[in-house]
């Protein structure tokens with residue numbers, strides 16, 4: 001993103017925030033630079049940076065992402081200070097964001113995102129274990145499991161939990177030297193130390209850390225000398241009983257091109273995973289984030305059912321969910337309209353399409369036969385017994401509703417039946433759905449399970 005493009009984006013923001021806000025808060029922002037997914041704006045005062053970060057942070061990030069999709073965070077800088085953002089829920093006791101420390105004898109820790117605290121982390125079944133383990137480590141008591149290894153798919157909250165641990169430790173145990181960095185940064189510092197012939201300093205620095213947190217450790221797979229150094233650092237810290245917390249996108253044993261001895265070390269402590277979100281967790285996250293957005297856009301209204309719709313339809317990851325909500329609020333404020341289901345479908349058409357899970361006929365058949373406790377072969381086969389015929393019709397109905405298969409295609413996959421048979425089955429279930437509460441409930445349950 002160039003300065004000219006930022007100038008253009010500012011104009012787009014004018015429409016969203018109104019003239020007064022624009023003049024007071026947005027106009028003074030000067031683009032300084034973009035690096036490592038962080039865009040830095042120069043601001044005249046810390047107060048202005050904080051205010052903008054709290055009130056317009058998400059909106060600015062949203063606009064910046066339209067030109068620079070890799071940017072994940074924005075921060076503000078005066079001549080003397082750097083402020084990470086956005087920080088929607090400031091509290092008196094909330095720790096101030098920190099930038100990299102410059103002390104020569106300490107490992108520079110990566111900046112922590114002020115939004116990623118335990119308070120803002122929504123707990124549900126899929127992440128309760130990871131959350132509990134993170135909380136325990138964040139107490140800063142005696143080391144009970146070492147390392148804590150958190151893993152899970154993209155955007156499920158690993159970095160959020162890591163930052164939350166770091167924030168909490170900084171508050172509870174300011175005496176500890178807590179270092180958070182990505183595996184990529186670890187490698188970068190290692191390579192730099194090699195280049196500058198400062199390996200002794202590097203080793204000393206890392207061995208003086210009390211709590212070492214390394215994010216996305218899968219990054220060092222295949223990078224032999226970095227792995228070697230990581231292994232030594234790891235062992236030295238464990239020997240001194242210092243806490244190590246690691247995150248990765250998969251379990252230690254599944255990281256390819258990672259030395260066996262490292263894999264086994266990583267498995268020595270507590271390995272917990274963040275499972276893909278379920279409907280309830282997604283809804284909880286959406287509700288929490290929506291409350292925050294309403295503080296930012298107090299005049300907006302939202303119709304019933306919108307959050308439930310989003311929680312149903314976007315089942316990929318939390319980052320996508322958040323992005324969708326940010327866009328929805330920015331859009332609604334732009335057009336000055338209540339957030340209705342229709343507006344949501346319009347505004348998020350591409351996101352909704354992209355997160356549509358392709359459900360197969362086979363999956364439906366399997367799920368339905370499991371549900372009714374019959375054999376798959378009986379459901380697909382020729383038997384006309386009602387015990388088999390009704391589940392078969394239910395499965396046909398779901399195939400029609402949830403896949404893009406045509407009636408003849410569905411017929412073929414149900415033992416070569418004619419398309420008129422499928423049509424009849426679909427119609428029958430449509431009727432029963434309104435007359436028979438049990439069938440309606442079965443359909444709802446099956447649909448939910450299939451949608452994941």
Ligand SMILES: Nc1ncnc2c1ncn2[C@@H]1O[C@H](COP(=O)(O)OP(=O)(O)OP(=O)(O)O)[C@@H](O)[C@H]1O
Nearest residue numbers: 120121122153154155156157158159160285318319
């Ligand atoms: N349970 C949760 N409650 C609130 N916000 C969450 C939760 N899980 C994830 N998020 C939010 O989703 C976004 C993505 O999370 P995060 O960056 O921690 O994912 P990640 O697992 O580290 O992903 P990646 O593998 O891409 O680095 C963040 O904005 C984070 O705050």
